[in-house]
Amino acid sequence: MKIEDYELLIKLNEIGTIRGTAKAVLISQPAVTQRLKYIEEYLGVKIFIRTSKNLVLTPSGEMILEHAKKVLEQERALKNNLTESSEEVQGTLSIACSSLVSQRFLPAILGEFTQSFPKVTIDLVTGISEDIKNHHKDYHVCIIRGSKLKESTCIRLFEDPLYIYDTEPFPRNNVKERPLISFKSDDSMHELVDNWLYHHQDAILPQKTIRVDQIETCKQFMKQGIGMAVLPKSVSDSMMDEYPHIPLTLDGSPVTRDTWVCFQEGIRKLPQVDEFINVLTQQDFL
Template identity: 80%
Template structure:
């Protein structure tokens, strides 16, 4: 059995379908099926029950999955020890990153980092900050928005002021009634916007809320005059010259989204983790 086989079992259990797993690891569905067949023949047991909707672990499969987790953890531990003892920066760097940061800033950061440290293998997951927080112990470094991780070491990277944009002006002393376009984000973002709207209900009243999946879709809808949109400065700085906007303020203070880099105690003993955190903390984002 190879380590890749154990990792495949973990991925099959996580995703729950052969088709979805094949798509996630970028190999064909028949190849995944063939590898699973080999693994089951190796152990002499069925690991999964194939149902129409999802793979279900058999009792033997549960024991084999527990073994697979242990093998993968030991493999990662020895790699980390080797990387820690080596003078050369190498090994795997696992990163979980907020979607917004991964789109706006991470490509340039990783381009710089991999150029300086070509022997470091990057393992990257992107998504909503709330999802990352739930699984933060699975990664060396988490880059999240909103509230910091209390059980981790957290360093603030930047504050991101929020603005409300529209194709129509924001008249002073008059109630503005327009649809509000919202993009999928974590609850803390929606709470900031809802709280600001509550305190400015005499000035701005959303007629209805249109929810889209991505921030870029939200921007394009706003640009077409469909409604207002609350956007962070990090993705809207170039729009300020073209579209009417006002900053979100409460008690004369800007409403911002904090961005943090978070990591577990001791993670910086790994040279690749320490160097990456240095790249992040030395960077000017806004």
């Protein structure tokens, strides 16, 4: 079996459907089905049972998945050891990055990095910080927002102040009642906003909450006058001269979101990882 076969089995187990896996790995559903059929015929056992909702591992499948994880772990360890022994900066750099950071800052950072180290292959995954934390050991470097990772080395990259925006002014002496537009984020972001609203309900009272998937959608809804939106400075600084806004503060201190780069102890022995962290920590984000 090929390494790609083991990777496919792990992805099938994570996602739980042929269709979702095909979309994630960018190949057709029939190709995924055919590859799974070949693997099961090669090993002589059924790995998954198809139910109406998802794929379920058989007892044999559980054994095979454990073996697949060990194979991939050994493969990564071998590549890391080979890269570490090389004097030239090369190899694969795996990064898991918060969607906000990947959209706002990472393109320029990776542009600078790949220009300096063209032989490094970038393996990038983006998403919500909470999801990244759950799988942080799968990556060389994690760039997350909110609280830092436990049992990891973490360097704070920047503090990101939060502001609440609207197309309508924020009155000083009256309660502002408007819909609140919320974008998909991790729990820590929602807790910050909810806590701030609780302490300012005498001034701002959301009529209802409108939930959208992306922060950019949230911004556009706010600009169309649909409601208020709490946005970090990193993605809204260009809007400050155009739209009414107030900073989120509690007890006179700004409410902020920390952004961290986190990694496992010893991983900086890999030259490509060490150089990327150096580039990252030298950036002026805000």
